[in-house]
Amino acid sequence: MTPCPFISGLPFPSARRHPCPPRLWLALAIALLCPPLQADEASGVAEANSQSTAPAEMPWLSGGIGDEALREMRKVAGNYNVHVLFSNVQGAYLAGIPFRVTRADGRDVHAGISNGPLLYLKLAPGNYRFAAEIDGTWQNRRLQAGSVRSPVKLSFVAKGG
Secondary structure (H helix, E strand, O other), rough: OEOOOOOOEEEEOOOOOOOHHHHHHHHHHHHHHHOOHHHHHHHHHHHHHHEEOOOOOEEEEOOOHHHHHHHHHOOOHHHHOEEEEEOOOOOOOOOOOEEEEEEEEOEEEEEEEOOOOOOEEEOOOOOEEEEOOOOOOOOEEEEEEEOOOOEEEEEEHHHHH
16 A cells, blocks of 8 residues: 555555545545535624514614614614613513504504514604513513604513523
């Protein structure tokens, strides 16, 4: 057996075979099929935060999972007059929280699921009820939406561990 010309120390079984061992080809194939981590993280940030579509009655933005997505959310916080945070009693962030916004007269404004611990809403000035389902129970808060200069801040905390 002669040594492999590309990887020193590995035996090369036959002169008729390709000069690289099969495990080198396998490693090369895996490396070519896997995208670099940085590229995947960069494209994931846009997907981590989600927002309402343009003609929505109530513009909203949710997300904040990961440091970069959290920074992006905080950059635009000043455009929204209601800021909601979802966490557990230890302070860990929660995601995938169903929520509902209704007017004071009971008419529905919007219902959805927050993709991350932060949810920003732009409500017309007035009185609303905001509800979030955490640990299988709906928690309700009344709020009076006003200007984006003085946003209403709500916090919903999971009672369980």
